[in-house]
Amino acid sequence: MSLFEQVFADRHAYSAYDRLKNDLDNLEIEIIGAAADFQALQDGFKNYYRGFASFYVKCINSNSPQRKQVGIRLCRLEYENLYAALQTV
Numbered sequence: 379m380s381l382f383e384q385v386f387a388d389r390h391a392y393s394a395y396d397r398l399k400n401d402l403d404n405l406e407i408e409i410i411g412a413a414a415d416f417q418a419l420q421d422g423f424k425n426y427y428r429g430f431a432s433f434y435v436k437c438i439n440s441n442s443p444q445r446k447q448v449g450i451r452l453c454r455l456e457y458e459n460l461y462a463a464l465q466t467v
Contacts, residue, residue, distance in 0.1 A: 427463030
């Protein structure tokens, strides 16, 4: 059984997915729980991407053209997550 078949074995789940899949840019996820739990999650997200950001800066500032390209490509791939994490400083 494929992963798709496992995830969408429930036809109601597939129906909900099918309605949403073309409008994922407008999807909002609400996290319900204690404020401390949310703060811990937000701090973890921020610290995780800060670590990536410092690695990317080292790559971009490298004397190696290949390493610079890697840093630039990674920044492009992770731009939205990096931006969001750095806004929570």
